[in-house]
Amino acid sequence: MTAASPARPPVRPVAPDPRGRRAEPEVRRRPLRQHGRALPYLFIAPYFLLFLPFGAGAVAMAVLLSFVSWDIGAAPELTGLSNYVEVMGDPLFQTALRNTAWMLVAYLAILLPLGTAVAVALNSRNLRGRRSFQVALFIPIAASLVTVALVFQILYDPNIGLLNGLLTSVGLPRVPWLTSPAVAPWAIIALRVWRVVGYYAVILFAGIQSIPQDLYEAAEVDGADAWSRLRHVTLPLLRPVTLFVAIAASIGGWELFAEPQILTEGGPLRSTMTAVMFIYRTSFLEFDLGKGAAAAAVLAACILATTALLNVAFRSKT
């Protein structure tokens, strides 16, 4: 442990100013380390003081809950792994997890190429009104999710919806957007992609702009056409940003809830039932907090595994 330095800062002798002006005495700034090593921690302390009880504490509480049986109004009872056994054996949870997983894969498979394409288009020299496009792309993410879902509910309506109106106007049959188990998940994926593609495209666009121009010029000198420059310069150098987007989007994908809850309530025939919907129903509608917490822990493990998988997949190509 070290004692604090003397309080007075060192003052350098005043050097004569070559232009004849009176120079101010130079006060040497005290190095940060002399304020003590605690200073950085003090700066981040407010965040941690809130995060530990309300962030980490909540997670710890949820994990703890997953090992107890808690009938509301009674004291919690430790039940070991029985909640996990029950939740993993629950056909509804299996369905929900399976739905969420495949919808996530489809969502990422559409979102990443589309987001990159939009970002590349935004970066095009020929694009006029770039800022307007950026704002337009950002609007869906800024809009209330509930409002967006309600609007899509009308768009997707089999009888009065705009989409079927357009289809029938050109002689095509109506599509049961939300009432067919084969179509409804795709309708929800489409809504989700529409909502976030602009947001992620702007992040990818910022990544593209950080790629040094020299590399493109060198590639051009070597005779690379636009496609080659995209393939051999843009995409490889954009990989760290793409990884971030993939991870952020996959977390959002695993946590899919509001859209199917509003549009389909998990139907038709459980085709849009997701893991978070299961957790919500189990915890708040069936009052089974222990089982809900166990399902949440399983979901958290899936999110961590996906993040690790994406890290490996993206880094192995770097």
Next chain:
Amino acid sequence: MATELTRRGFLGLSAAIASTAALAACAKPSPAPGGSPSATLTGAPSPTLSPLPSGPLTVWNASSQLNDAIKNVYAPARPDVELSLVELGMADLQERLLVSLATSTDLPGVVSISSRVADQYFATGAFLPLGGALEPFAGGFAESAYITYEGENYGYALNDGRMGMWVNAAYLDENGIDAAALVTWEEWAEAGRKLKADTGSTLFLQPTGNNAADFFASYLNSRGTGWWDESGKVGVDEDVAIETLDFMAGLVRDGSAYVGFWTDQAYWEIVRQRQVAGVQTNFAIGGRNLPTNVPEQEGQWRMAGWPRWRSSDAPGTGTYGSTFFGVLRGDNDEAAADFATYWLTEDGLPEIVKAFGTVPYAPVAETAEGQATLPFFGGQKVIEDLVSLPYPTANYYRWSKVQEITGFQIDQAVQGAISAEEAIRTAVAQLAELA
């Protein structure tokens, strides 16, 4: 003298603070005041004679229609009650109530709850049976309108969940169908097929998912059966259930039922466009929301009672469930019970009728609203006609799970993926595991 803080030290300190906060939050709550769990509010004097209650009272209300009456009628009538009204949506209210019950903190004195999920709340022991507080009103109630749990009355249905067959009689008439002459479901189904063939419009609704479950349950209890009996055991008459589901699937096969996920925007639009000429629903939707949302069809609609399965059957109907005021044990049980029953008093009843249209309480028919002839329904005394149908018995138990199980089976049967018999047998087997 400054003390150097290491990274490990910082994390340790933060963890200590967090642990302290967590322990404080998890500390054993003090027992709910208001007496032992078996305590019942008994012998509450008649509201018209009893001294007015006083003291603080917090009410969580999800029945938005009643908020104005609580503020403008109840509050002035009970000047010594320090009322705190919290207006919430039903989903928010349920989540908040669950958390409050789990932690025994911030519990209100009165809360509005759906009758379908009431058993789950009553099982916590935090609610107070109203017992004697309801006695002064007992004569006017259908027994089945009480919200009961293990033989105790915890409240009464605020809004009337009774189902009606609401039809655009003028449109049917234009197409050669006399709605007033139709009595049985088979006659209605035949009319539906004719309407579909002649106009493309449908006469019936077939919602999906949770609504399918609620819808089917109301059809079942119109036939005197239901998934559960009073003791919380599976008590459905399977043959009746199979016949009912087969009939509903038949309407879909015929094309005379509109299959869709319930949304207000879509449903009122298809009614407006006359794609749907019949709505099978409760009074709140048929009697209130329909005139509000499709005012241009004033005079065209009628409430045609509820179809019978056989012409020899007595008139009857099902219920779609209701909301009620539950009273939680607390510091001011007298004021809470008075609030819950205030709506049945001479002053309160007209307000609740204004808010919900009708309640399953006999004197409602004597109120001005109960006697009203409604222009939207061609001058029909809809409330009087609806409350003339006996209030059906409905038992709910773990309803969220029931919705999930039965809704899935019903949807499959209606879509033709499985037979009605397979759907009912599977649902019964799965429900038996819950009991």
